[in-house]
Amino acid sequence: MHNQRSKISLLTVVAATLLMLVCMLPNAEAKPTGPGIFCQTYPEMPVCQGNLVACSPCHDSTWPTSWNAYGLDVWVALNGEPYEQGLATALQTIEDIDSDQDGLTNLQELLSNTMPGEAQSVWIDPPTPIGLSNSWYEVGSFDYRFAFRRVGAIFCGQSPTYEELIAFEEGVDPGTEEGQALLDERLHDYMGYCLDTVYWRRTALWSMADKRIRPLTAAGVNSSIGLVLADYYWDYYLFEYVLTGDRDARHLLTADYHVQEDLNGDLEVVTGSFAGEAGIAPGQPLQVERRAGMITTQWFLVINTMFSPLPRTSAAHALRSYLGMDIARSEGLLPVENEPIDIDNKGVAEAPCSHCHSTLDPLSYSFTYYHGIYGNLTGLYDPNRPDRVNVEIPGWNDPQSVILGQPVDDLVEWAHVASESDEFKRNLADMFFQYVLDRGPDPQEQESFTEIWKALPEDDYSVNRMLHRLIDTDAFGAP
Amino acid sequence: MRYVRFIFSLWLVLSVSACVGSYNQQHPTKDVGADVDPTDADGYGEPDADGDADGYGEPDADGDSTDSGGDAGGDADGGPTDSGGDAGGDADGYGEPDADGDATDSGGYGDAGSDADGGPTDSGGSPLDELWPEQSPDDMAVSLKANLRWKRGAILKNDLSQALGFAPDQSCKELELFDCFMAHNIPLGGSDPFGSGLYEPARSPQVTTPIAVERIIMQTCVRRALVDAVGPAVVFTELDLASPALDPTDLETLLAVDKQTRILYRRFLARNPTIAEKDLIRTLLLSDNGELVSATDFAVMSCFAIGSTTEFIFF
Known part of the structure; x- marks a missing residue:
């Protein structure tokens, strides 16, 4: 009886405490500075490697603000201390707690790249393979036959034939080092062949370009209603060109040239500006300098900027496509002090909006000087654009552009900073990893994944070389 | 009835075993190449340790006495057309025409193995040229990583076309008009950026995916059988597709069926069948009602059974 009464008393205290916390919480709000502090505290965490953590580890929602179990523990650990000053210590204080009661501590979850506040988000290493042996595959370790077949299907678009498999293993004793070396050489020879196939260049790469280019037939060069605003094939050709032939992948964001298809179907670089014929055969009129x-092609500006005075959509799409961070999901938030200034009076300084716009607006200022759809100026740089009719921004004072915390003078510098960032490298590797394996890297694969994108400078930013590294991983070749 | 079947089966096993014994006595110099087991009756080179694991004890193929030397992979079935050291390198090895329209034959990578030049497996045979080993599920090492990929539309189209010897755009037509892979593009894991603005494909198979996959494989198998029936056959080279009924008690028929099975396994899965798989395909010689099936029906069903395996659809 005494025990029961004690339990009831304890429950009452817990309930009262929770009630008190809940009553206090609405006065708090999500802080966009949180992700930056988190990654300063845990730079080695997978989620901070070439990336900036989103708000989701702590928040179920940023507006109205609500916390998950981990976020609540952080809040309690803050113990009333100002957020920016106390967050790092609070995070470390609760490392050994299992906030979501899924059997793993918060630190273990962060190291595994799972959510410490969501019980359903948990990683458990797969058990070792069962059974004594497998006559067909090297289960659990790299298997050249498995990898060879995958290379064919993924990069050539067609699995190797029986005859090709025989040729691949001809004269090889896989049990010897020489045999392994020979298989490795053949695998990479085959890979080299596949990376130059039409399938890889036109089907696979183009499919990765789709969501970045976002073609719209009705407004493209094949418009059935005669509404030709720009030609997205320029974008596809540039994407394909830069990501093949050992070229420098940074040109995705820094190319000052364009690429077109010649009569033989080969791609050739085109320099200079060419206006095309308005409404019929769009060109690439933008000033070379x-x-x-990819983020200043005529199509990109048409489909993203359109008629926006301040092209936030363009900045957000560039960030999402080439740095892998989606502002709409509260990713990549690095708020700039005193932002958003709400230069165009859209009300973005209000609490529900400022959370993201303190990052997004400074990202967008550089795009303001590029016309979207604007008659003969479509896709052109225009220093007077903020004064133009229909896209004017009264009171425009050329606010400071900032990307990844770094002030930049214009969009060219914006793109340069972006192309040199870890975020760009990681996103590039992630784009191909996702395509190749139809999933992202799991916690056991994080280390090799990180090695791949960190080697990009060593590989002269060649995607082909990066992919050769990728097919050597267990993620690719271990059944 | 059950006793009659049992007696018939026993008779079949004994009589075929007798044939094997007779054959082996008459062919003491049979090219066993990479055969692990010299008693291997079917000449496929599988470790047929029991002498005749598949129970039918078929004599090695055509009894082709001209089949000397080249068939290093234990492939003793070369047949009359199997000349010139057409070993494991010519994986078809059965003498079926190489100019089958197979997409991979036209200048693709690694064509070295597909010609009749003696091929890479002339010297000692390849493990791939044997029947794949049987392994008990109890002791087989099983991967627990689930590291498999779904063969989405474009790859499935190419692989299916390759397996059945069609140009990719000719393998399957809905209403004889529309490319099946276009018609079922989305369930097959494709995207449609230019048409409907679907920039990203589904992340995982949808509820209609299996229906679309099976429909396409079935239709392509039917198409192949019909085209081959008119001739010249490209895939179903071992069957007389005009035959209204295949007799499972007929030795020649069983041999043809086994050869055909091997062709299909090689074309779809790039390997030889196991003994159990070979035997399983033989069961398609009878309908669910126990009736004989036509050669065309057998061709279609065996093609469908192998082509719709998870092994073909995932990789």
Whole structure:
């Protein structure tokens, strides 16, 4: 009886405490500075490697603000201390707690790249393979036959034939070092062949370009309603060109040239500006010195900027496509002090909006000088754009552009900073990893994944070389 | 009825075993190449340790006495057309025409193995040229990583076309008009950026995916059988597709069926079948009602059974 009464008393205290916390919470709000502090505290965590953690580890929602179990523990650990000053210590204080009661501590979850506040988000290493042996595959370790077949299917678009498999293993004793070396050489020879196939260049790479280019037939060069605003094939050709032939992948964001298909179907570089014929055969009219690869093509500006005075959509899409961070998901938040200034009076300084716009607006200022859809100026750089009719921004004072915490003078510099960032490298590797394996890297694969994108400078930013590294991983070749 | 079947089966096993014994006595110099087991009756080179694991004890193929030397992979079935050291390198090895329209034959990578030049497996045979070993599920090492990929539309189209010897755009037509892979693009894991603005494909197979996959494989198998029936056959080279009924008690028929099975396994899965798989395909010689099936029906069903395996659809 005494025990029961004690339990009831304890429950009452816990309930009262929770009630008190809940009553206090609405006065708090999500802080966009949190992700930056988190990654300063845990730079080695997978989620901070070439990336900036989103708000989701702590928050179920940033507006109205709500916390998950981990976020609540952080809040309690803050113990009333100002957020920015106390967050790092609070995070470390609760490392050994299992906030979501899924059997793993918060630190273990962060190291595994799972959510410490969501019980359903948990990683358990797969058990070792069962059974004594497998006559067909090297289960659990790299298997050249398995990898060879995958290379064919993924990069050539067609699995190797029986005859090709025989040729691949001809005269090889896989049990010897020489045999392994020979298989490795053949595997990479085959890979080299596949990376130059039409399938890889036109089907696979183009499919990766789709969501970045976002073609719209009705407004493209094949418009059935005669509404030709720009030609997205320029974008596809540039994407394909830069990511093949050992070229420098940074040109995705820094190319000041364009690429077209010649009569033989080969791609050739085109320099200079060419206006095309308005409404019929769009060209690439943008001034050469104002170009920034994929994010300043005429189509990119047409489909993203359109009629926006301050092209936030363009900045967000560039960030999402080439740095792998989606502002709409509260990713990549690095708020700039005193932002958003709400230069165009859209009300973005209000609490529900400022959370993201303190990062997004400074990202967008550089895009303001590039016309979206604007008659003969479509896709052109125009220093007077903020004064133009229909896209004017009264009170425009050329606010400071900032990307990844770094002030930049214009979009060309914006793109340069982006192309040199870890975020760009990681996103590039992630784009191909996701395509190749139809999933992201799991916690056991994080280390090799990180090695791949960190080697990009060593590989002269060649995607082909990066992919040769990728097929050597267990993620690719171990059944 | 059950006793009659049992007696018939026993008779079949004994009589075929007798044939094997007779054959082996008459062919003491049989090219066993990479055969692990010299008693291997079917000449496929599988470790047929029991002498005749598949129970039918078929004599090695055509009894082709001209089949000397080249068939290093234990492939003793070369047949009359199997000349010139057409060993494991010519994986078809059965003498079926190489100019089958197979997409990979036209200048693709690694064609070295597909010609009749003696091929890479002339010297000692390849493990791939044997029947794949049987392994008990109890002791087989099983991967627990689930590291498999779904063969989405474009790859499935190419692989299916390659397996059945069609040009990719000719393998399957809905209503004889539309490319099946276009018609079922989305369930097959494709995207449609230019048409409907679907920039990203589904992340995982949808509820209609299996239906679309099976429909396409079935239709392509039917198409192949019909085209081959008119001739010249490209895939179903071992069957007389005009035959209204295949007799499972007929030795020649069983041999043809086994050869055909091997062709299909090689074309779809780039390997030889196991003994159990070979035997399983033989069961398609009878319908669910126990009736004989036509050669065309057998061709279609065996093609469908192998082509719709998870092994073909995932990689």
